[in-house]
Amino acid sequence: MNSVIVIPARKGSTRFPNKPMAMIHGSPLLHRTWRLAKQVKRVDEVFVATDDEQIRTLALGFGAKVIMTKPECENGTARVFDAIRQLPQKPKIAVNLQGDAVLTPPWVIQAALDEILDDQSVQIATPTTRLDWKRYDEFVQSKANGRVNGTLVVFDQKKNALYFSKGLIPFVRDRSGAEPPIYRHIGLYCYRYQALENYVGLAATPLEQIEKLEQLRALENGIPIRVVPVDYRGRTHWSIDNPEDVKIAEEIITREGELIP
Numbered sequence: 001m002n003s004v005i006v007i008p009a010r011k012g013s014t015r016f017p018n019k020p021m022a023m024i025h026g027s028p029l030l031h032r033t034w035r036l037a038k039q040v041k042r043v044d045e046v047f048v049a050t051d052d053e054q055i056r057t058l059a060l061g062f063g064a065k066v067i068m069t070k071p072e073c074e075n076g077t078a079r080v081f082d083a084i085r086q087l088p089q090k091p092k093i094a095v096n097l098q099g100d101a102v103l104t105p106p107w108v109i110q111a112a113l114d115e116i117l118d119d120q121s122v123q124i125a126t127p128t129t130r131l132d133w134k135r136y137d138e139f140v141q142s143k144a145n146g147r148v149n150g151t152l153v154v155f156d157q158k159k160n161a162l163y164f165s166k167g168l169i170p171f172v173r174d175r176s177g178a179e180p181p182i183y184r185h186i187g188l189y190c191y192r193y194q195a196l197e198n199y200v201g202l203a204a205t206p207l208e209q210i211e212k213l214e215q216l217r218a219l220e221n222g223i224p225i226r227v228v229p230v231d232y233r234g235r236t237h238w239s240i241d242n243p244e245d246v247k248i249a250e251e252i253i254t255r256e257g258e259l260i261p
Contacts, residue, residue: 003093003113003190004045005037006067006083008076009059011052015242020055020099022240025250029240030055031062032102035260037095039106042117044091048099049083074204075214077189081200084193093117094196096189100240102249105259108186108230115228116190123195124218125226126161128153128183129237133175136182140168149241151185151213153227161225164213183229184237189215195223235259 009020009030016022020030030048037046048059051071059066067083080096093116097109108127116125131139139150152169154162163169164185172180191199195218205220207213218225236252238245 001044001087001089001091003043003095003117004047004084004087004091005040005043005095005097005109006080007033007037007046007048007097007099008069008073008079008083009048009050009052009055009099010079011050011055016240019240020050021058022243022246024102024240024246025253028058028062029102030058030099033097033099033104034059034062034064036101036104036106037097037109039260040095040109040113042110042113043095047083049079051079077196077214078200080191081196084196090193092193094191094193096191098187098239101188102240103236103238103252103259104186104188105232105235108232109188111230112188112190112228115226116192119226122226123192123223124199124215125190125228126188126215127186127228127230128155129186129230129232131180131182131184133180135184136172136180139184143168149239151187153183153185155183155227159227159229161215161219161227163219164211164215166211166213183227185227186230186237187239199223 013019022029048064048066049069051069056066069079069082073079073082084094112125112127116122153164154169202221205217208216
């Protein structure tokens with residue numbers, strides 16, 4: 001088995017209980033994410049990973065393959081590894097696609113997957129999208145209003161990540177450029193099996209704990225992350241973190257249309 005997509009889904013989110021079952025324009029959140037994953041090429045299988053029987057029943061109902069995982073998985077990445085280690089044939093590449101990624105276009109997932117499949121030196125790949133000044137100002141205003149979601153990333157000339165932060169990086173002193181080098185991180189990851197196994201065996205790190213960003217554990221331990229700039233082709237990036245985000249997602253879908261007809 002070469003590559004799989006795993007969608008970790010849990011019921012007990014503190015900010016949004018029962019989130020995978022939330023309805024968005026008449027379709028469960030988890031079903032929407034699974035349908036997007038099924039559009040990605042060069043993937044052998046798509047799995048839902050959960051420790052909850054209700055989510056399992058929901059996923060089986062729309063045709064997904066489900067792997068039951070341990071309740072004590074500390075985050076989505078650990079749940080993905082717990083799922084794939086149960087497979088009789090271990091995949092070379094595992095894509096961690098969060099269950100709330102209902103507005104992540106399939107071509108964004110594809111770009112990150114292609115990067116790790118086509119470059120054997122890449123251990124972890126993750127996508128990012130460049131912000132123009134308008135979207136940057138919206139991001140700044142969102143932070144000023146107290147929203148904690150939304151992560152920025154800076155990377156080197158070889159597109160390997162230098163740092164991820166919920167804060168505003170880089171600091172803007174000069175707005176003369178037409179296109180600022182400011183990138184918003186898209187929270188999905190493609191892992192080589194060994195890199196994922198190494199990651200879950202590591203203890204939580206100081207920067208990871210203070211920022212609440214699990215990818216910093218890899219950087220703090222010297223595991224490189226390849227950042228893949230992607231074009232959203234006019235679509236709006238959004239994820240479902242709180243119940244209030246459902247209405248916004250529905251408004252985006254109404255305005256821009258469904259990603260999958």
